[in-house]
Amino acid sequence: MTSALPFDDFRKLLAALPAGNAAAGERVRAQFARAEKPRGSLGRLEEIAAWLAIWTGRPPAVTKPLVAIFAGNHGVARHDISPRPVEATARAVELCAAGGAAVNQLCLAHDLGLKVFDLALHLPTADITEEAALDERGCAATMAFGMEAIAGGTDLVCIGDLGVGNSSVAAAMFAALFGGTGADWAGAGSGADAKMIARKAKIVDAALARHAGQLADPLEVLRRIGGREFAAIAGAILATRMERIPVILDGHAATAAAAALQAANPAALDHCVVAHLPVEPGHRKAIERLGLEPLLDLRLAHGEGAGAALAAGLVKAAALCSTGMAAAL
Amino acid sequence: MTSALPFDDFRKLLAALPAGNAAAGERVRAQFARAEKPRGSLGRLEEIAAWLAIWTGRPPAVTKPLVAIFAGNHGVARHDISPRPVEATARAVELCAAGGAAVNQLCLAHDLGLKVFDLALHLPTADITEEAALDERGCAATMAFGMEAIAGGTDLVCIGDLGVGNSSVAAAMFAALFGGTGADWAGAGSGADAKMIARKAKIVDAALARHAGQLADPLEVLRRIGGREFAAIAGAILATRMERIPVILDGHAATAAAAALQAANPAALDHCVVAHLPVEPGHRKAIERLGLEPLLDLRLAHGEGAGAALAAGLVKAAALCSTGMAAAL
Numbered sequence: 001m002t003s004a005l006p007f008d009d010f011r012k013l014l015a016a017l018p019a020g021n022a023a024a025g026e027r028v029r030a031q032f033a034r035a036e037k038p039r040g041s042l043g044r045l046e047e048i049a050a051w052l053a054i055w056t057g058r059p060p061a062v063t064k065p066l067v068a069i070f071a072g073n074h075g076v077a078r079h080d081i082s083p084r085p086v087e088a089t090a091r092a093v094e095l096c097a098a099g100g101a102a103v104n105q106l107c108l109a110h111d112l113g114l115k116v117f118d119l120a121l122h123l124p125t126a127d128i129t130e131e132a133a134l135d136e137r138g139c140a141a142t143m144a145f146g147m148e149a150i151a152g153g154t155d156l157v158c159i160g161d162l163g164v165g166n167s168s169v170a171a172a173m174f175a176a177l178f179g180g181t182g183a184d185w186a187g188a189g190s191g192a193d194a195k196m197i198a199r200k201a202k203i204v205d206a207a208l209a210r211h212a213g214q215l216a217d218p219l220e221v222l223r224r225i226g227g228r229e230f231a232a233i234a235g236a237i238l239a240t241r242m243e244r245i246p247v248i249l250d251g252h253a254a255t256a257a258a259a260a261l262q263a264a265n266p267a268a269l270d271h272c273v274v275a276h277l278p279v280e281p282g283h284r285k286a287i288e289r290l291g292l293e294p295l296l297d298l299r300l301a302h303g304e305g306a307g308a309a310l311a312a313g314l315v316k317a318a319a320l321c322s323t324g325m326a327a328a329l
Numbered sequence: 330m331t332s333a334l335p336f337d338d339f340r341k342l343l344a345a346l347p348a349g350n351a352a353a354g355e356r357v358r359a360q361f362a363r364a365e366k367p368r369g370s371l372g373r374l375e376e377i378a379a380w381l382a383i384w385t386g387r388p389p390a391v392t393k394p395l396v397a398i399f400a401g402n403h404g405v406a407r408h409d410i411s412p413r414p415v416e417a418t419a420r421a422v423e424l425c426a427a428g429g430a431a432v433n434q435l436c437l438a439h440d441l442g443l444k445v446f447d448l449a450l451h452l453p454t455a456d457i458t459e460e461a462a463l464d465e466r467g468c469a470a471t472m473a474f475g476m477e478a479i480a481g482g483t484d485l486v487c488i489g490d491l492g493v494g495n496s497s498v499a500a501a502m503f504a505a506l507f508g509g510t511g512a513d514w515a516g517a518g519s520g521a522d523a524k525m526i527a528r529k530a531k532i533v534d535a536a537l538a539r540h541a542g543q544l545a546d547p548l549e550v551l552r553r554i555g556g557r558e559f560a561a562i563a564g565a566i567l568a569t570r571m572e573r574i575p576v577i578l579d580g581h582a583a584t585a586a587a588a589a590l591q592a593a594n595p596a597a598l599d600h601c602v603v604a605h606l607p608v609e610p611g612h613r614k615a616i617e618r619l620g621l622e623p624l625l626d627l628r629l630a631h632g633e634g635a636g637a638a639l640a641a642g643l644v645k646a647a648a649l650c651s652t653g654m655a656a657a658l
Contacts, residue, residue, distance in 0.1 A: 043628030100655025299372030326429025
């Protein structure tokens with residue numbers, strides 16, 4: 001009997017995700033076809049507008065966009081796998097709160113709301129090379145927190161993350177979900193050199209070995225070798241799907257959390273787009289494996305949802321094009 | 330003696346283009362290096378901010394951005410080289426004036442001014458397969474018009490074009506400036522099928538044959554096988570350089586006009602970025618030859634400066650990042 005376990009509610013949600021409104025998407029495509037312009041000339045803007053309509057069920061509009069950043073700390077960071085000290089996560093959260101981070105300026109540029117969620121930064125997860133990052137109750141509670149976090153009338157959610165060490169954790173999740181070893185998925189993160197990248201790869205392999213035979217269930221991957229921001233993002237992606245809110249994903253943790261959900265249900269990310277092509281080969285490969293085509297390629301390696309905030313400007317523009325253009329006379 | 334010819338003033342300008350302010354660019358790079366973030370993590374946003382500073386000589390800021398669209402008609406369009414009738418140019422200009430074009434929505438999205446310049450649409454240029462598109466006096470006057478057009482206190486100019494047939498004219502200019510034949514440079518433009526593309530290639534070859542031996546001077550390329558929007562854009566690019574205003578280029582005519590200027594002076598485009606990677610292989614190759622890396626790749630094939638208006642959102646965001654971020658404590 002598993003019905004009393006905390007993950008059961010999420011398994012039920014994942015098994016019965018709502019579909020999009022295909023007719024609403026068709027209406028947008030028909031509208032573009034009637035406009036006074038070469039057919040399909042607005043390229044991905046037309047696709048994005050249709051996608052907005054499919055997932056909201058109404059004409060494309062972005063009136064209350066929100067950037068949601070989830071911040072977590074990781075026990076595994078003690079293995080010297082990041083050029084930044086663990087304290088940098090909390091400092092980055094404070095910087096966002098004070099308005100001095102890059103994402104604050106990007107939110108200003110594109111008129112986006114911003115919420116930063118500190119997920120018990122004082123309490124790093126367990127070291128994934130030794131034990132599970134979270135127990136099932138803790139992981140489920142953090143997923144539930146992520147579900148609640150995006151409540152409150154937004155119509156576009158940009159998801160980003162902060163967390164020293166979380167590019168190693170993401171690499172471990174990619175290896176667990178897609179196969180391969182640490183060397184296939186570890187990368188520079190926030191500026192690791194070749195030696196540090198090699199150490200990251202070894203840490204990934206150690207985590208995979210420690211949890212061998214326990215990683216067939218994607219939610220177990222999330223719990224055992226993920227972390228708090230990963231779990232919260234998984235919850236946020238699920239909640240937006242239930243509430244029919246389109247999502248822009250950005251960063252290591254968002255990609256890895258999304259990969260776990262897609263492993264559980266291949267349609268789980270249909271309401272999501274990816275903001276930015278990663279510089280890191282492993283992260284890039286993970287996005288390819290998800291079948292998602294990034295909107296931007298500006299060589300960002302920044303985290304904190306910066307790519308998603310930039311991409312939100314394109315999504316807002318796409319919505320305006322679809323509703324503001326005149327039909328051919 | 331050539332000193333009395335209309336092109337002489339432009340030759341003088343082209344020979345003595347002002348350089349950028351390298352120190353202002355260094356100050357921006359130093360500012361990013363001091364910010365609380367991984368070095369270089371904002372990728373091209375950092376480069377764009379430095380580029381803004383280099384060309385304006387002050388801290389990056391975009392407060393009065395302008396989209397300038399230049400519209401012209403072409404005698405060569407009578408050879409059935411576009412799926413759209415020549416009248417579509419004027420209709421597109423009217424649509425922009427009425428606020429119903431895509432570019433109007435994009436200007437709304439990113440808070441950009443918009444000016445559309447009708448360059449004697451009732452008077453198409455001469456058919457370039459038979460004679461020169463413009464005489465020297467007419468070409469110089471249109472360049473001068475383009476120089477005046479961007480006057481008036483803007484600090485970022487997005488250049489786009491409208492003109493039925495102008496992708497064939499651009500292809501002819503690419504062939505004249507970079508070498509090759511019509512087949513190397515002709516493409517789908519606003520939706521030409523394979524037969525029409527073959528016709529476009531033949532038209533390019535016919536124009537090259539007609540003006541053979543007369544195309545060594547890039548300004549002669551502009552005059553003989555260009556057109557009014559090409560000449561006006563060349564003037565606008567020159568004027569922005571003199572006034573130290575950064576430029577975003579977009580579309581066939583802007584690329585071809587820019588190519589003529591760069592052929593005359595290899596540094597002529599240092600104050601310009603390219604908005605969008607073209608879908609057309611020939612147009613894409615031309616941008617590669619200019620050594621410019623597009624900011625966006627959204628499969629746009631639209632004209633009217635749509636790509637430049639979208640890219641302006643990124644440039645504005647880059648400026649805000651460079652001035653709004655806190656330095657590390």
